[in-house]
Amino acid sequence: MTTTGTSPSPTITTPVRPPTNSEQVRTPIRxxxxxxxxxxxWLGPYLGxxxxxxxxxxxxxxPDDKAGVIALLAIIAMIVATVANIVIGAFSDLTRSRWGRRTPYLIAxxxxxxxxLIAIAQATTVAAIIVMWSLYQVFLNAIVAPLLAVIADRIAPRHRGTISSIYAFGYSAGLYGGQIVGAQFxxxxxxxxxxxxxLTLLSGPVAALIMRETSSRSMPAMRLNRRTLLDNFSFPRRNSRDYYLALFGKFLIMGGTFAVSGYQLYIFTDYLRLDDASTAHYVTLISTILMVTALxxxxxxxxxxxxxxxRKMPVIFAAVLIAVGVFFPFISPSPWAMIVYAVIAGIGMGAFxxxxxxxxxxVLPDQKTAAKDLGILNLANTGGQIVGPVVAAAISAFGYQAIFPAAAVLAIVGAVLVFAIRKVR
Known part of the structure; x- marks a missing residue:
């Protein structure tokens, strides 16, 4: 007996959970x-x-208020980024569309x-820059939070270290290359x-085109009630012990790193007593070393x-290397000591x-809120970069030499917090 007509083609949909090790045998290099x-x-243009x-x-x-305006913009950026990460990450987690959960936000x-960025280039008042910079932070975090969530969505546990490394390669290139490119303009x-x-306009579309996210329409829709709103639009509240250990561990390790690297100009001029030409030479040399070791x-x-x-031991090892690296300029206010610091701490930062x-x-407490929770974790990067130089400025009141043990303590305490994580090896 023969039947006529056509059968509907199967619809490929986004899975509710990430693939298991047995389901994803090959490393998803793409x-x-x-x-x-x-x-x-996104990171290269941002830092530039x-x-x-x-x-x-x-x-x-x-020109007369530039330092105060920059400080104000940094504070605003931190506040807006925190809120945007939570809200946009939550909406991304809840999105059900033919283009998936992450792609619409990457594009927008x-x-x-x-x-x-074009608007900021045209701004003629401080008020205009504040408004545009705030909106820029909102849109930027619409790229960051959903992009990070792809690791949780689509990478099996056995491949996450490799994929994290590939991501870190691009992250490091943007981290160290953005300001070099920016200086040319x-x-x-x-x-x-x-x-x-x-360049930023290409970020989301290029990523989305290569990763080819599938439909999320078949994923269970969330009922909007009090519990759902709290779960999706707030900091994690349940099963989150390890999550917060990772968050504050990362924050302290980044703070220890940037207490030195973010304050290195003054370390060279006021601690090592170098002239402008020598300072420029060594800042360039150390930046190059940090970039090479990171890559x-x-x-x-x-x-x-x-x-x-x-996962824990490489992160702990990285924090210890950062603490060891800062020991050298502590014992010797010499350019060679800063070079040794750059090599040792650079290896640590690259591994981290x-x-x-x-x-x-x-350490995510809930796979269903991955974008929101990873976005919050990513704020530890920004927070550490801001707090590190602030700590260095405060400690320098006791002498520049005190910056280095303070940085080491931050890194080691961060390592202790990571060591206390239970559910990850």
Whole structure:
């Protein structure tokens, strides 16, 4: 007996849970490449703007108040980013669409950030810059939180170290390359803003095109009630002990790192007593060392973590290296000591960046709120970068030499918190 007609083609949908080790035998390199390209295309422009072009723009508009305006923008960015990470991450987790949960936000975030950068380039008042910078932070975090969630969505545990390493490669390239590129546009600031707007515009679409997220329509819809709202639009409240240990451990390790690297200009001029030419030479040299070690460790630390089946130990090892590195300029206020610091701490920072995201995914209290919770964890990066130099400034009142043991203590306490995590090896 023959039947006529056509059968509907099967619909490929986003799974409710990440694949298991047996389901994902091969390392999904394509997803790693998507994450790395997405990261370098948002982080590079961000650091080029915040470190070079935005201060230059503010100096033109408000030359007498530029330091205060930059400090205000940093505070606003931290507040807006915190709220945006929670809200946008939550909406991303709850989204059910033919394009998946993450892709709509990656696209909208990329377009929005590009528009805001162009607007900042045209701003003529401090008030306008504050408004545009706040909106920029909202759109930027529409890229960051959903992009990180892809590791939780689509990577089996056995591959998370490798994928975290690939992501870290792009992250490190943006981290160290953004300001180098931005400095090339100091003679033409507006052009720099336009170039960075174009690069950021590519971030979400490039990542989305490569990762090819599938429909999320078949995923269970969430009922909006009091419990759902609390779960999806607040900090984690249940089964979150390890999550907060990872959050504050990361915050302290990053704080220890940036207490030195974020304050290195004054360390060279006021602690090592170098002239301007020598300072410029050593700042460039150390930045290069940090970039090379970060990229090298990004290539190897994650796969080693997968091979050994551990996340905690590479992170703890990284924090210890940071603490050991700062010991050298503590005992000797000499350029060679800062170079040794850069090599040792650079290896530590590279290893940390390479394995950190894998650890973050594995301490999530609930897979269903991955984007929101990973977005909050990512705030420890920004918070550490801000708090580190603040700690260094406060400690320097007792002498610049005191900065180094303070940085070591922050890193070691961070390592102790990570060591206390129970459910991750």
């Amino acid at each position: 997803l790693g490449v998507a994450l790395a390209l997405g990261a370098v295309l 703007v915040v470190g070079v072009l935005l201060p230059a723009r503010v100096a033109i508009i408000a 975030g990329s377009v929005g950030t590009a528009v805001m 100091l003679g033409n600031i507006n052009t720099g803003f336009y170039v960075f707007a174009a 090298a460790m990004a290539a190897i630390a994650g796969p080693i973590s997968d091979k050994l089946g551990t 960046n390479a394995v950190d995201q894998a650890l973050n995914v594995e």
